[in-house]
Amino acid sequence: MSLQLDWSNEQNIMDIPDNWIAKLGELLQLAGAAEGMEDGEVTLTFMDDTGIHEMNRDYRGIDRPTDVLSFAMLDDGPDELDIIFEVDSEDEGDPLSGMLGDIIISVERAKAQSEEYGHSLEREIGFLFVHGFLHLLGYDHEHAEAEAVMTAKQESVLSAAGLTR
Template sequence: MSLRLDWNNEQEILDIPDAWITKLEQLLQLAAQAEGISEGEVSLTFTDDKEIHQLNLEYRGIDRPTDVLSFAMQEDGTEELDIIFEVESEDEADPISGMLGDIIISVETAEAQSKEYGHSLEREIGFLFVHGFLHLMGYDHEEDAAEAEMTAKQEAILQQAGLTR
């Protein structure tokens, strides 16, 4: 197995160009390399504000849309449900073990933010994807030091991919 991006588009605001997917695959490789990850799968969903608002309310108790949500599959949190997967033979691989997690991006919010920040929508989508990936890896931005570390990692990865401000 290698690193794999599985994506789907559940919004009708804009068509997702093939070049963006290629860039997101590159960002996945760069971000994973920076974290010492060589195998796994990330699921990415493009959605709109209405759907991400519902997910934000359901999973985080926050009653508003957001730009990106991440759901890690490899967390060791005490609130995570135990998944019991019965393997019938030693030759069968566990389909869940390689899944790093899900990233959901609101294209609607990303578009507004790209205008607000004065950079391309492609750069904003790339930023949100890397931001979401780092959350999958356990990074957060609740404290100043953690935010500074996460910001530095995001910017380094985006620079390597040519997605500058």
């Protein structure tokens, strides 16, 4: 197995070019290699501001849109729900094995931020994807030191993929 990207654009927010999906796959491989991750699956969903606003409100208690949300499958904090499933007798294990989690990106927010920061939309979506991936692995930016670590990791991966400002 290797790192796999499964993506969805069910809201059809914009036409997502095939080369962007290939670039996101490359970013996943680069970020995974940098973190010593060889296997796993990440699901990426593109949404509008309304959809991500609802998710941010419902799951984080923050009543506004955001640019990216990450939901780690391996997160077992005190507020997480227990995952209950039945394993088919023919199945050789946990059906969720290898699932790292879900990343949701607001394309509307990414467009606005790419304009604000003066770089391409592809670069902004790439940044948000790597940012979300690092959250799946447990990184955060709650204080300056953690933010500096996360920022350096993001910029290293984006630079390696040719997505500079």
